[in-house]
Amino acid sequence: MNNFINYLLEANIALVIFIALYVLLLRNEKSFSLKRKLIVTSLIVAVSMPLFKKLPLTFAPPSDFLPSFTLPEIRIAPLKLSAITSTENALWVALTLYFIVVAFAAIRFSIQVAKLFAYTRKLPGERLGKYRIIAIPGNATFSFFHNIFIGNMQGLSEDDKALILQHEIVHVDKHHSLDRIFIELVQIVCWFNPLLQYYKKELMALHEFESDDNMIQHTDTKKYCNLLARVALMSADFNIANHFHNSLTSKRITMMKTESKKISPWKLGLIIPLMACVVVIVACREQAENQQSPEPKVAGDNTIYEKVDNMAEFPGGMTALATFIGENVKYPATAREKKLEGKVFVYFVVNKDGSVTGSKVLKGVDPEMDAEALRVVSLMPKLTPGTLNGVSVRSAFVLPIRFSLN
Numbered sequence: 001m002n003n004f005i006n007y008l009l010e011a012n013i014a015l016v017i018f019i020a021l022y023v024l025l026l027r028n029e030k031s032f033s034l035k036r037k038l039i040v041t042s043l044i045v046a047v048s049m050p051l052f053k054k055l056p057l058t059f060a061p062p063s064d065f066l067p068s069f070t071l072p073e074i075r076i077a078p079l080k081l082s083a084i085t086s087t088e089n090a091l092w093v094a095l096t097l098y099f100i101v102v103a104f105a106a107i108r109f110s111i112q113v114a115k116l117f118a119y120t121r122k123l124p125g126e127r128l129g130k131y132r133i134i135a136i137p138g139n140a141t142f143s144f145f146h147n148i149f150i151g152n153m154q155g156l157s158e159d160d161k162a163l164i165l166q167h168e169i170v171h172v173d174k175h176h177s178l179d180r181i182f183i184e185l186v187q188i189v190c191w192f193n194p195l196l197q198y199y200k201k202e203l204m205a206l207h208e209f210e211s212d213d214n215m216i217q218h219t220d221t222k223k224y225c226n227l228l229a230r231v232a233l234m235s236a237d238f239n240i241a242n243h244f245h246n247s248l249t250s251k252r253i254t255m256m257k258t259e260s261k262k263i264s265p266w267k268l269g270l271i272i273p274l275m276a277c278v279v280v281i282v283a284c285r286e287q288a289e290n291q292q293s294p295e296p297k298v299a300g301d302n303t304i305y306e307k308v309d310n311m312a313e314f315p316g317g318m319t320a321l322a323t324f325i326g327e328n329v330k331y332p333a334t335a336r337e338k339k340l341e342g343k344v345f346v347y348f349v350v351n352k353d354g355s356v357t358g359s360k361v362l363k364g365v366d367p368e369m370d371a372e373a374l375r376v377v378s379l380m381p382k383l384t385p386g387t388l389n390g391v392s393v394r395s396a397f398v399l400p401i402r403f404s405l406n
Helices: 002-025 032-051 086-122 158-173 176-189 195-215 221-230 249-257 265-292 317-328 333-337 367-378
Strands: 074-076 125-128 131-135 142-144 147-150 342-350 356-363 386-388 391-403
Touching: 002 032, 002 086, 002 195, 002 265, 032 176, 032 195, 032 265, 086 131, 086 147, 086 176, 131 158, 142 158, 142 176, 147 158, 158 176, 158 195, 158 221, 176 195, 195 249, 221 249, 333 367, 342 367, 356 367, 367 391
Parallel strands: 074 391, 131 147
Antiparallel strands: 125 131, 142 147, 342 356, 342 391, 386 391
8 A cells, every 4th residue: 555655746746846847948939849849748657657666875864763664643641541653644535535536536537438439430431541531520620549539610711621630630640549548548547636636738739839839830821720710620539639729829829829948958958857857766765665675585684674575463453453552551540640741763673473573662752651661562462464576574563651741
């Protein structure tokens, strides 16, 4: 569970950083093809970067970092000796809600794709080289992979129809449908990130700008702009298709009439190293984590590991551990009289047979409270030992026990 949460966190942080770089350095540039490639690349890097586990980098974590083997906090109150594992429970609730939304979005996306493929099967089409031209009812004209759907274009000349068809062919040749599918899938997985809507909007705009830019290389710009202004061909039913006309029309006309300039070399020289730095930072973090958990030497190895493949587990899980601590800890009377509160960090080792040894207070509050926390930890029954590479090993833990009068 923690690995998946870490993946989502790292991927979305990268998405935020990449789009910030894009907005600051490239948003107003006219190199549409390059901008589109950078956006798609940033999406690919962001969703795959957290999966990188090893790079030949050296990184030393700070000595005062919070150990990765720290357990969720357990809170003790004097009147009701019950432990609260709110962190773990909240995570499970959040993940359940997350996957419900993912499932809903995935179903909605699948229905959209299924409707498009149903159109390609049931409607007659005409081959034009590698393209398949399909006539559909209504006024929509759009493309999806090698299928070009042509609506009822009444009132348009044959030249206008030819321009619209050529525009959609550019979408097909540039593989814009792959971009659409990819951004939809990323948005399903990271639906909670509002910046993905900006990614999607910007990518769709670049598709149109790229196609328009290609068109005006072979036809009269004024004639083509007039066609955009006259045509109202939109499809509300197929959001994952590429449309000839949408709300970007005025911006598209403005872009075509704006003089094109090359992107400044210094911008490209800056954005690519910055993106690489983000990858390196994450790789260093992974490298630091990997350095914390060496391979077990032999089956009889007595090394105490701080990171293992499968953590040692209290019988019944964290909820059972919280209940055990809550039922056995007694809030010291003197501490209550002095109104002392605080969190005691208890370190202990789970041996290969599941027994608990080596308990000590890493950070305490009061001698009596520290002693009580140690006493209860020593009473714990045998745990299921942790394993590394399929071998039972000794593993270390830090258990925070909070004494609270509230």
